[in-house]
Amino acid sequence: MAGIRQVISTLTQDGQELLGPNVLAYHYPDNSIMNGSLLTVESNHFAVLKSRGAIMDVFETGQYTIKTPDRPIIGTFQQAFFGGNSPWQYEVIYINRAKLILEVAGVAFSREMAEMGYHVSCYVHVDTKEDALKLVQHMPMAGHHVTMQEVNAYAGPVIEQSINKIVQLTQLERVNEKMPDIIELVKDHLQEFLAVYGLMLNDVKALVFPKDERMKELISLRAFGLSELDAVRYYTAMLMAQRGIVSAPNMAVGKPYYVGNPLMSMDAAEGGSNGSTK
Structure with missing residues (x-):
């Protein structure tokens, strides 16, 4: 109806916000936006108004009446059917200006x-x-949406290249020592990349870890000061102990196990083949 002005907003009829924490941009889907419509912009949004593909203005918080120069293109047809307003003239793209998480x-x-x-x-x-x-x-x-998952797809190769640039030159057990350098490099490369899309980088949190569970256990044992060989022995001994194998302590200290006298097996290796200490 010509006498009723349309209200453009990111709220649904039941009051739910469409521009949620996972949505970076939202294209208002109504194709009947006309001259004189009311554009509502929330406190954590920007709104970009386009007409026939051209950007007309960017709005901050508030409510605005959409107005453009007169364009007498349709004439009496426009007056008769649309009350002086022609549809398909305008597009509104809402931008979420809140802090969002890129993972x-x-x-x-x-x-x-x-x-x-x-x-x-x-x-x-x-x-x-x-x-x-x-x-x-x-x-x-x-x-009608740009989600953070789509932004992740753009940022992923930049982050991967930054991390590999340091990790590939670092020993496995010393990667954690390089975390400050890794985070700083990711920040530098990612901020330069995201600036093209108008995104400002606030903070970066990163975690790098061995994919293999065995390597995690071995690195933990090495952190106690064990040599590589001792770490392997203790790791094997823990697996044996979990399975109830009585020779697990012998594996841990690197001593042979003699069947029939498990309590004396380690002493036997030092004192004699029959378990004598003389």
Whole structure:
């Protein structure tokens, strides 16, 4: 109806917010936005107004009436059917300006080519109206949403390259010592990359760990000051003890086990083949 102005918002009819914590951008799906419609922008949003593909303005918090220069294209047809307003003229893209979480997981390889898993969490946000324009201009939108999963797909290769640049030159058991360098490199490369899309990087949290459970156990034993050989022996002894094998202590200390006299087996190795200490 011509006398009723349409209200454009990110709220549904039952009051639910469509621009949630996993949505970076939202394209208002109604194709009947007309001149004179009311555009509502929440306190943690930007709104980008487009007309026939061209960006007209970027709005911050508030409510605005959509107005454009007169375009007498349709004439009496426009007056008769749309009350002076023509549909398909305008698009609204809402940008979430709250801090959102970007999460990427993958695999890197140490200097020994051991498989290392990593998980990186980053906090990003759109800071200014200019950044909102960059996002609309450079981030493709399939459907009506740009989700953080889609942003993860863009950032993933940058993070993987940054982590591998250090991890591939580092011994497996010393990777954790390099975590400050890894985080700093990820920050530098990722901020430069995200700036193209108008995203500001706030903080980075990263964890790098051996993918193989055996390697985790061995590295833990090495942390107690054991040599590589001793760590392997103690790890094997723990597995044997879990299975109830009585020779597990012998494996731990590297002594032979003699069937029939388990209590004396370690002493026998030192004092004689028959278990005598003389």
